[in-house]
Amino acid sequence: MAMNVTQKIIAAHLVSGTLEAGSPIAIRIDQTLTQDATGTMAYLQFEALGLPRVRTELSVSYVDHNMLQSGFENADDHRFLQSFAAKYGVHFSRPGNGICHQVHLERFSRPGGTLLGSDSHTPTSGGAGMLAIGAGGLDIALAMGGLSFNLNMPQVVGVKLTGRLQPFVSAKDIILEVLRHKTVKGGVGKVFEYFGSGVAHLSVPERATITNMGAELGATTSVFPSDAVTRRYLAAQGRDASWSEWVADADAGYDEVLEIDLDQLEPLIACPHSPDNVRTVREVAGMPVAQVAIGSCTNSSYTDLMTVASMLKGKVVADGVSLGVSPGSRQVMEMVTRDGGLLDFIGAGSRILESACGPCIGMGFAPPTEGVSVRSFNRNFYGRSGTKNAAVYLASPETCAACALTGVITDPRDLGLAPIHVPVPERFLVDDRMVLAPAAEGSPVDIIRGPNIAKLPTGQAAPANLQGEVLIRLGDDITTDHIMPAGAKVLPLRSNLPAISEFVFHMVDETFPTRAKAAGGGFIVAGHNYGQGSSREHAALAPRYLGVRGVLVQSFARIHLANLINFGILPLTFVDAADYAKVQAGDQLSLDLKGLALGQALTLRDATQGLDIPVMPQLASARDLELILKGGALSWASEQLEKVS
Numbered sequence: 001m002a003m004n005v006t007q008k009i010i011a012a013h014l015v016s017g018t019l020e021a022g023s024p025i026a027i028r029i030d031q032t033l034t035q036d037a038t039g040t041m042a043y044l045q046f047e048a049l050g051l052p053r054v055r056t057e058l059s060v061s062y063v064d065h066n067m068l069q070s071g072f073e074n075a076d077d078h079r080f081l082q083s084f085a086a087k088y089g090v091h092f093s094r095p096g097n098g099i100c101h102q103v104h105l106e107r108f109s110r111p112g113g114t115l116l117g118s119d120s121h122t123p124t125s126g127g128a129g130m131l132a133i134g135a136g137g138l139d140i141a142l143a144m145g146g147l148s149f150n151l152n153m154p155q156v157v158g159v160k161l162t163g164r165l166q167p168f169v170s171a172k173d174i175i176l177e178v179l180r181h182k183t184v185k186g187g188v189g190k191v192f193e194y195f196g197s198g199v200a201h202l203s204v205p206e207r208a209t210i211t212n213m214g215a216e217l218g219a220t221t222s223v224f225p226s227d228a229v230t231r232r233y234l235a236a237q238g239r240d241a242s243w244s245e246w247v248a249d250a251d252a253g254y255d256e257v258l259e260i261d262l263d264q265l266e267p268l269i270a271c272p273h274s275p276d277n278v279r280t281v282r283e284v285a286g287m288p289v290a291q292v293a294i295g296s297c298t299n300s301s302y303t304d305l306m307t308v309a310s311m312l313k314g315k316v317v318a319d320g321v322s323l324g325v326s327p328g329s330r331q332v333m334e335m336v337t338r339d340g341g342l343l344d345f346i347g348a349g350s351r352i353l354e355s356a357c358g359p360c361i362g363m364g365f366a367p368p369t370e371g372v373s374v375r376s377f378n379r380n381f382y383g384r385s386g387t388k389n390a391a392v393y394l395a396s397p398e399t400c401a402a403c404a405l406t407g408v409i410t411d412p413r414d415l416g417l418a419p420i421h422v423p424v425p426e427r428f429l430v431d432d433r434m435v436l437a438p439a440a441e442g443s444p445v446d447i448i449r450g451p452n453i454a455k456l457p458t459g460q461a462a463p464a465n466l467q468g469e470v471l472i473r474l475g476d477d478i479t480t481d482h483i484m485p486a487g488a489k490v491l492p493l494r495s496n497l498p499a500i501s502e503f504v505f506h507m508v509d510e511t512f513p514t515r516a517k518a519a520g521g522g523f524i525v526a527g528h529n530y531g532q533g534s535s536r537e538h539a540a541l542a543p544r545y546l547g548v549r550g551v552l553v554q555s556f557a558r559i560h561l562a563n564l565i566n567f568g569i570l571p572l573t574f575v576d577a578a579d580y581a582k583v584q585a586g587d588q589l590s591l592d593l594k595g596l597a598l599g600q601a602l603t604l605r606d607a608t609q610g611l612d613i614p615v616m617p618q619l620a621s622a623r624d625l626e627l628i629l630k631g632g633a634l635s636w637a638s639e640q641l642e643k644v645s
């Protein structure tokens with residue numbers, strides 16, 4: 001069978017299943033990555049598995065998110081991560097070395113390999129021909145333990161690129177064009193694979209900009225072939241041995257094809273508050289800009305930053321504009337410094353930020369009230385910048401530079417500059433001393449646990465009879481933010497389950513944690529679309545810590561449903577929607593689990609109302625059923641690992 005790149009990589013890693021789109025498959029994972037905001041919990045989960053070392057080809061722990069150290073919490077997390085990495089066989093990229101995705105692309109990506117990362121922009125390494133997928137921390141912990149990753153075989157969308165990018169039009173404009181066509185919902189269950197004659201004209205960092213922001217399509221991942229361009233890039237990184245060729249067979253097919261003529265493409269911009277709200281820059285030109293931010297894992301390659309430096313050279317940013325630059329990696333920061341770009345940035349009045357996520361997640365450099373911020377980043381959701389009423393626009397580094405110079409949204413072609421061509425260096429500055437290799441022997445290494453690092457409780461098998469009171473009764477569209485809020489107060493507690501659990505449902509009812517603990521757990525009852533929003537696993541983990549064992553609703557959001565099962569909380573829906581109105585807060589419920597089976601309704605007893613209520617456990621597979629019976633994926637995985645060791 002003729003295969004595209006996606007199918008070839010999956011076929012080479014297939015543990016179970018077939019290549020038929022939509023069918024369940026399990027694949028072997030070669031590499032994992034974590035960042036600090038999700039990594040601490042993933043590593044606590046790995047510890048709970050009881051293994052002496054990771055079983056992957058390579059696992060890397062990065063520190064790039066929670067960099068502000070206004071208290072001890074983040075610094076404690078960083079030390080925990082470093083000592084964990086040394087003990088368990090994980091490479092540790094120290095704070096200051098750069099953003100996980102950019103550093104991974106530069107130093108560790110391997111064409112044809114699989115990468116699972118606890119961050120949604122893990123697909124960045126798809127620019128170097130890897131199948132790189134973002135997932136929850138628990139999935140990363142299991143992959144580090146050598147277990148396969150389960151997903152449905154994706155459909156493959158072929159994006160055919162022809163022609164060549166014109167001056168001041170960049171890779172960012174390609175992915176904005178894809179988002180304009182496919183929207184933020186258009187990629188669910190799909191891999192976007194790039195092919196066609198235009199691919200050969202794109203460098204690996206340009207390809208990585210595209211696969212990075214492919215995450216905004218909701219896609220499983222995005223991938224480019226590994227070709228002569230990839231080979232040159234890896235050689236320039238001193239990694240010739242990592243290269244192998246991965247190209248689609250000549251007659252390979254795709255489930256659908258989107259064609260983009262690069263000659264015709266023009267500078268694009270995503271308007272507030274969604275990455276698919278795309279217009280041409282000329283359509284919104286003239287709007288006053290208060291802030292410009294250049295960097296992030298999407299757009300801070302050497303070429304990106306040197307192109308901007310060249311546009312700024314000898315000029316000063318417009319009076320009303322604050323320009324922030326956050327290079328994506330230490331490698332790029334050093335090279336831009338060595339080659340004079342930093343002087344151009346400083347001379348133009350830029351504010352040089354550290355090599356980390358920073359403004360992308362509202363960690364410093366928030367825009368002013370109702371200010372327009374133009375960013376080379378990948379997300380512009382409401383409030384993400386740190387200023388709730390700011391209007392964030394997403395564009396290429398070239399467009400960002402043009403806006404910084406003029407003070408209004410400006411198409412870079414309208415500056416009248418001569419075309420700028422910054423080639424990919426033939427040799428990057430390679431210095432991996434900021435990546436610490438693990439200790440050769442893990443057992444003598446002690447893990448440093450500050451007071452912010454709490455041990456993870458192990459799951460208990462489900463009782464034969466689930467009993468408890470309705471701790472809270474909610475309406476429709478409860479988000480993971482309602483369940484487990486984020487923000488500067490709560491985020492640093494992500495590695496401290498007892499502490500973060502004190503904030504469960506704080507936006508709705510501050511007494512919930514105290515009541516749940518006093519009652520020894522119980523049930524949550526809600527309406528439709530319970531758990532919508534992010535993939536935040538703490539929204540399941542923290543209620544489970546407080547003793548919640550059952551959630552009874554009219555319907556669930558998909559990812560939260562999976563998280564509930566992963567942490568041993570039984571998800572239930574009302575068979576008769578009208579029963580939702582009958583169950584009240586404080587009611588005493590009991591559910592006999594002896595008959596728990598796939599597709600079988602159970603009878604819930606509401607002793608307070610004197611009612612028997614039919615409910616349907618929302619379990620889709622034998623694995624789901626086993627996870628619930630064992631008390632969650634951690635307990636289940638420990639048994640699986642015993643079987644394979």
Ligand code: SF4
Pocket residue numbers: 099100101119121296297298356357360361378
């Ligand atoms: Fe996520 Fe932004 Fe950091 Fe990239 S730069 S990893 S999008 S927070």
